[in-house]
Amino acid sequence: MKLWIAEKPSVAKAICAELGIVKKGAGFNECKGGNVVTWCFGHLLEQAEPDFYTDADIPVNKKGKKIWRMKDLPIFPKIWKLNAKNDKGVKAQLKIIKSLLSKADSVVNCGDPDREGQLLVDEILEFFKYRKSVQRFWVSAQDSASIRKGLASLQPNAKFKGMKLAAEGRSRADWLLGMNLTRALTLAHSTNQQRRLIAVGRVQTPTLALVAQRDELVKNFKPVPFYNLRSLLSSGSASFTATWKPSEGQIGLDSEKRLISSEQAKKLFNELSNAQSATVLKAEKTAKKTSQPKSFSxxxxxxxxxxxxxxxxxxxxxxxxxxxxxxxxxxxxxxxxxxxxxxxxxxxxxxxxxxxxxxxxxxxxxxxxxxxxxxxxxxxxxxxxxxxxxxxxxxxxxxxxxxxxxxxxxxxxxxxxxxxFPEHSFDASSISLKIKNETFSATGKVTTASGWKVVYGDFSAEEEKEESNQSLPALRVGSVIPVKKIEIVQDKTKAPASFTEGSLIAAMEKIHNVVENPEHKKLLKDGDGIGTPATRAAIITELKNKGYLESKGKKIHATQEGVALLDLVPALVKNPVLTAIFERKLKEVEAGKTELESFLEAQKKFIQQEVSKAKALLEEKSAK
Known part of the structure; x- marks a missing residue:
């Protein structure tokens, strides 16, 4: 019997459709050719809790959990233990898989084509000590053509051992960091009267820091007024507007070339207010297209x-x-x-x-x-x-x-x-003009074919508002056209927007934008940021449940408790660079260039240092 173990029921269903179901069972399907297909519901196993690794004589609390003691830290498992998740459905499915493995002559790992997918099935095979032949099914889509291609090109599962070790390394390192530092910092900063939970995590702590930093920027933001000049011009029956562009050496500008001097704005206005005409320096019209939007991630x-x-x-x-x-x-x-x-x-x-x-x-x-x-x-x-x-x-x-x-x-x-629907087509126009000694420019956009945008119509605003969708007249270089009006336009710099849950998810995915080191930036970009699509929402929910984040309408903010936590955790833990460092080493583990234990030893060294600091702080407090 060949046993196929899928990561989730939908993948199993797609495989069964191609293999041909002979008989449906409870938690598995028998297919043609002596094939049996079963499935997981994501990870069925989870890391054992710290209580499993600590001394048996530690007193327990009212919930039956061993109390936290600084002298038991750090907790570094010698042999890592996995347990079935505490869920009746999971335990029942594991029992089915165990029974099927005992009869299987060979197994096919049908985890998703990534590190976690590799580990998810491999850890079950190790949990039940399966030692026979194992192959790997590798597809990125569940349509018939992709499934058939995958069935026809099975590979030795051993070829993907590096991916499994990298996923295992990430899981164990996160456990070591979260379990040890949460306990150490909580014990160091609590009193006999009050326990103050300081929950630490490689992803959740930088996420909290992102929100707190944005809140601080918004809170301390002071709007700065800036100015521009706008001209209203005409050509025949057509009117359009153009805005002033500062020349090199213009005084009164800020670092972003905005005119912040009201005196200079008034001076320019006085010089230009009586202008009667403008000369065309450049006039261009380009046919452009906008491609269809990609599907949603x-x-x-x-x-x-x-x-x-x-x-x-x-x-x-x-x-x-x-x-x-x-x-x-x-x-x-x-x-x-x-x-x-x-x-x-x-x-x-x-x-x-x-x-x-x-x-x-x-x-x-x-x-x-x-x-x-x-x-x-x-x-x-x-x-x-x-x-x-x-x-x-x-x-x-x-x-x-x-x-x-x-x-x-x-x-x-x-x-x-x-x-x-076809691409969206439009004519993009631009005109550069000279009014007296100053340059003005106008941009315009005229739709020539709506294309895919008809799908949206009035369905809110699928696209961002255009900077300028005015229609510009056809002009030749050297043409002189009337100036109807010059006016000063005043605006103010705007504070960055507070995070919503949606924009926070996007910031977690694009965390490389706030990292300066080029190597770390690339690692975070290639690794799709911090967290995963499957975990980011849960991380935000967890931070809210712990009282570190709160929602106010659509906006999300760090609470006082969340900000206080950030003052207590090590700088590296609240920095997304930690994920980049993880990823660099995990790539080496995956490629076989670094041993898994070597990677974990580096994490243990850092954790030992931070636990020692927490112990010293606690001893100092006790001595007072």
């Missing part, structure tokens, strides 16, 4: 739903998960990818039909869509462990969806529909 749709509907990141994830698991009308949501496999392009007609049945308000758009159009979103080279979030070929009754499900499905459906 989880971070993208969390940001979109936050901006449009005020949904929290967890609400959006839960809703996407419901559309995927319960209604089966959307694809797997925990994706960091915006692209789609080329093999799924042929499914377009069926998916468009399902959209029309599910969301009748979109039926007229599905009829206008052209399934033969293939946008740049279809690109096998850009697929990661999962593809972008799209509607499936299955339909549902619109009235059976909740209001949240309707809103999220419509976002997904419209983004998919946009792929089957």
């Amino acid at each position: 989880l971070a993208d749709i969390q940001l979109e739903a936050s901006n449009r509907f005020g949904f929290t990141a967890q609400e959006t994830l839960d809703t996407c998960q419901s559309l995927y698991e319960v209604h089966k009308i959307a694809s797997y949501p925990r994706s960091d990818c915006q692209f789609l496999p080329e093999s799924q392009h042929s499914d377009a007609a069926s998916v468009l039909s399902a959209i029309a049945k599910t969301a009748p308000q979109l039926a007229s758009l599905t009829q206008k869509a052209n399934p033969n159009i293939k946008s740049a979103t279809w690109n096998d080279q850009k697929i990661t462990a999962h593809h972008g979030i799209i509607p499936t070929q299955q339909s549902a009754e619109w009235s059976n969806l909740t209001e949240k499900e309707k809103k999220i499905y419509e976002l997904i459906a419209r983004r998919y529909l946009a792929q089957f």
Whole structure:
């Protein structure tokens, strides 16, 4: 018997569809050719808690947990222990997998094509001490063509050992950091009268720091007035506006070339106010196109739903998960990818039909869509462990969806529909003019073909507001045109926007933007930031549950308790650079250039130093 172990039921279902089901069982399916397919629900196993590794004689609290003592730290397991997650369904599925493994002549690891997917199945095989032949099934999409290709190209599972070790290293290092430093700092900063939990984590602490830093910027922001000059010009019956551009050496500018001197603004106005004409220095018109928007990654749709509907990141994830698991009308949501496999392009007609049945308000758009159009979103080279979030070929009754499900499905459906309309076309115009001795410029944009933007129409604002969509007249260099008016325009610098849950998710994904070291910046960019699509919403929720973050309307802020925590944790722990350092070493582990134990020893050394500081602080407090 060959046993196929999938990471989740949807993958198992796709494999079964190609192998051919003979008989359905409880937690597994028997397929043709002596194949049996079973599945996990993500990680079925989890790290044992610190209590497992500490002395048996430690007193317990009211909850039956061993009390925290500084003398027991640091906790460095000699042999790492995994346990089944405390869930009846998980334990039942593990029992089924164990029984099937005892009968299997060989196994196929069908985890997702990434480190965690590799570890997820490998750790089960180790947990049950499976020692026979193991192969690896590796696909990035669940359509028939991709599954068949994967079935025909199984590889030795041992080839992917490095990925498993890297995932294991990340898991163990996070455990060592979180468990030890949370206990050490909590004990060092608590009193006999009050326990002050100081929860530390490689991802959650830098996330909290991001919010606190943004809050501080907003709080301390002082708006600075700046000025510009605007001219109203005419050519024939057409009127348009142009704005002043400072010349080299212009005094009164700030570092961003904004005019902050009111005296200079008045001086320029006085010089230009009686101008009668402007001379055209340059006039250009360029035909341009805007490609269809990519499909949603989880971070993208969390940001979109936050901006449009005020949904929290967890609400959006839960809703996407419901559309995927319960209604089966959307694809797997925990994706960091915006692209789609080329093999799924042929499914377009069926998916468009399902959209029309599910969301009748979109039926007229599905009829206008052209399934033969293939946008740049279809690109096998850009697929990661999962593809972008799209509607499936299955339909549902619109009235059976909740209001949240309707809103999220419509976002997904419209983004998919946009792929089957032409590119958006427009003419971009620019004119540069001389008024007396000063330069002014005007930009304009005129749509020539709406293309995919008809999918959105009045559906909120899919695109950002254009800087200028005025229509500019056709002018020749050297032309002289009348100046109708010159005016001073005053504005103020604006504070950075407070985070919403959606924009915080995006900032976690693009954390490289706040890192200066080029090597660290690249590692964080290539690694898609801090956290994963599957964990970022949960991390924000956890920070809120611990009282470190709070929501006020759509905005999210660090609490006083959260800010106080950041004053107590080591600088490296609240810096995203720690993830970059992790990633650099984990890449070496994956490539076989560094031993897993060597990586973990480096983490232990850092933790030992921080625990020693906490012990010294506690001894100092006790001596007073």
